[in-house]
Amino acid sequence: MNTTATTLKMIFDRWYALLKNFDASLNALTDEQLQHEIAPGKNRGIYLLGHMIAVHDDMLVLLGLGDKLYPELNEPFIKSPDKTVNDIPSAAALRACWSKQNEILKQKFDSLQPEEWFQKHTAVSAEDFAKEPHRNKLNIIITRTSHLAYHHGQFVLIK
């Protein structure tokens, strides 16, 4: 295995392991429990679930892999703090979005050739990318992996 293949395996192993962990935590919670806060006065489980979906949805755009699947989640789960938007999707609806999204993201990620992951993402200009080649597609996976880990650490606190 060459360095690029090894690198991709390490990065994607982490991404998929953390998705699986989050999924296991989600499946262990009832819809009612998702209404609970992670800690007193903090975000609710349902907000974190919606937030993960909305942030991962944006990866499609950043990676040049198509439009968002659920653009309507941006407003309530990224732009707005928890408990400020009354009309959010149900836990059941968000669970369905999450599952479908994970399938589609995997299909789309698998469609890229190894070297494409080292090409620029869509939020960086060609000029900046020439100077900063680390602002590539793979870095989107790396940063979203630590974002996922951060919120999973919170999600597991729900009782």
Add this chain to the structure above:
Amino acid sequence: MNTTATTLKMIFDRWYALLKNFDASLNALTDEQLQHEIAPGKNRGIYLLGHMIAVHDDMLVLLGLGDKLYPELNEPFIKSPDKTVNDIPSAAALRACWSKQNEILKQKFDSLQPEEWFQKHTAVSAEDFAKEPHRNKLNIIITRTSHLAYHHGQFVLIK
């Protein structure tokens, strides 16, 4: 910049960014606040701080960079759950360990050549590594980065 250099920059940028974030959260808490739980009935801040130091200390061994700095932290902060060991170091002592450790880890990490990060870590045999080249030193950084993110997500909940 070649692929290896780009990869190392992405991985270490994330590691150091998350250490900095954790450090900022730590500096914003008083010693008294570190005695608080992240959520009712869950780990205390001081336990998470000790846990981070103990886990990062083990990286030295896994990376073949020397002995642990604080082997005495393994028992109370890795082997034992929170609130089961009475005699743990003070918050002030742990803050000092954390700062010193971050300096030393950086010095040691900087001493490795880029290609050394793709060599095997000490917990994998040469035979297994031949089949699984992703079990390298860089993967130790990658997995500890998501571990750090996970607990930082909890650490920020302390009031």
